Amino acid sequence: MRDTADFDAFYDATSRRVLHQLYALTGDLERAGDCTQEAYARAWRHWSTVSAATSPETWVRGTAWRLASGRWRGRSRGGPKPPASPGTGSADLVAALRRLPEKQRYAIVVRHLAGAAVREIAAETGTSIATVENRLAKAHATLVRILPGDFAVLTGGHCV
Structure with missing residues (x-):
């Protein structure tokens, strides 16, 4: 059985930071959000393994970056869309x-x-x-x- 409280605490403590890092990496806030959420969903599905990792946050960030990189490569050659920016x-x-x-x-x-x-x-x-x-x-x-x-x-x- 998965420890929901443990995962929830991890998500609350790290998700905003990972999102900001992905935004800095991708330049696209919407894509960063999508990839971050998918990475956390994957972390939840494999929580017993991810929670035992040296750094679960590193696991999530790496997964989110691999997702974003794959989506970036798969985009049309029309060029990247302008970044959505909080400031x-x-x-x-x-x-x-x-x-x-x-x-x-x-x-x-x-x-x-x-x-x-x-x-x-x-x-x-x-x-x-x-x-x-x-x-x-x-x-x-x-x-x-x-x-x-x-x-x-x-x-x-x-x-x-």
Whole structure:
């Protein structure tokens, strides 16, 4: 039997944060919401396994990102739809993030918005620490060029 209260507490504690991370990753609030909800539905269906994971939130975020990436690749070549934005500053940041290659965008968002360590990102993505560091450095350099002041706010003034 599934522990409804345990899952509900997990959902309440993490869903808003995961949604914001997916919005930053996709640039599309509606798609981020759809993928986040589907990822939580899958987590619920497999809760005994997901709840035993080192980080259930990482599991959900990774699942949501894989869903979003699949939907993104499956879209027509007409181009991405403009992001729906809760505010101007976040729209600028999301637009800048969308200019990054997918793997760099994932690394920078998970590092700075989710607060994951480089080694955690490497494990989550199945890559080496050096590869993640390289992606972060490239993403950081691009974002500093695009949003010099705004990106410093995201990273707390720190380099990757």
